[in-house]
Amino acid sequence: MPKIVDHDERRRQIVELVWRLIAEEGIQAVTTRRIAEVSGTSNGALRYYFPSKEAALTAAFEYVVDATNRRADRADAHRHGLGGLRTLCLEIMPLDEERRAEARLVINFWQQALNSPEKAALHAEIQQRWRAEMTARLDEAEAEGEVVAGAAGAATVDALASFLLGLQIEAVLAPGYATPERQLAQLEEFLARLRLRPSAG
């Protein structure tokens, strides 16, 4: 009987190795030869899963985005209103060692995306999806009086999404400053201001 290989599972295993390798060593240090070595795959078999280092990097980026979404679903699969928005943000934020490693992978991806329209488009698509969820949660929060009228505007959601991007950089390049406590204080400050009413002054 021929050996039965679960290709989806094998691909997943290799992607898991690839993203950690790039996160630790940087994209420049990672070659397809190195990926083959570390994953115990022949160069030929590796090409079956990933035709190039570029394809492996893109798969690694998609893997960490999926990991973030899976964590958010585990925390609360029925995210709703302001609490649901907070849950999503908390899972995007690089609050622990695992998520700082994911942020390192993502920064490598961004740099490669500077000269790759396909990678830039993928980044833009992921951001668009997260902004759509944030908008839905803020619309619920507004409808239920958790935040003031108008808090769910595009500028608010855009600013929140940009803020979360910036945290990825701060958490890995200035971890001594951007501690989990400081990150959480920033999120709470941002959300608290959505509950404030226009000043009479």
Add this chain to the structure above:
Amino acid sequence: MPKIVDHDERRRQIVELVWRLIAEEGIQAVTTRRIAEVSGTSNGALRYYFPSKEAALTAAFEYVVDATNRRADRADAHRHGLGGLRTLCLEIMPLDEERRAEARLVINFWQQALNSPEKAALHAEIQQRWRAEMTARLDEAEAEGEVVAGAAGAATVDALASFLLGLQIEAVLAPGYATPERQLAQLEEFLARLRLRPSAG
């Protein structure tokens, strides 16, 4: 008479070329040989200014940070209160082609900083300096009643600085979405909320 070379000026010219080269082609594509070629410098002379490609990248990062600060000083050398804070933010934001090119250089620097403690420390130091100026401007705004009491807290300043970092990424990877108009709307939204009073509800 020996040829007189203004080394500071020559160094500045090379750095100007280097940052544009890295911004356009990415750090991986730029070698010291390439820098020597483009700047019309011998390899030996180039080593006098920059002992390595790493040193050239760091100099290029410092150059674009200085360019930002010079722009802010030209816009208003006596920045004060909320207006002064807005001026600084507007010059950090990637609102035009030149500053999107600067953002591309900076994203290359961040990726290299992932595996360079010295580069990460330089990034952290620059952020710390900008946060210190933002805090001073918000303190003035608070003292003069431009924003509500407590608006100048560390969490507000940290969130604003993170937001500005995130914009660098959005503006170059998703320029179709993160237009100057949308970036400006986000900043105004952020600043407007500092003027809001706690809800009675």
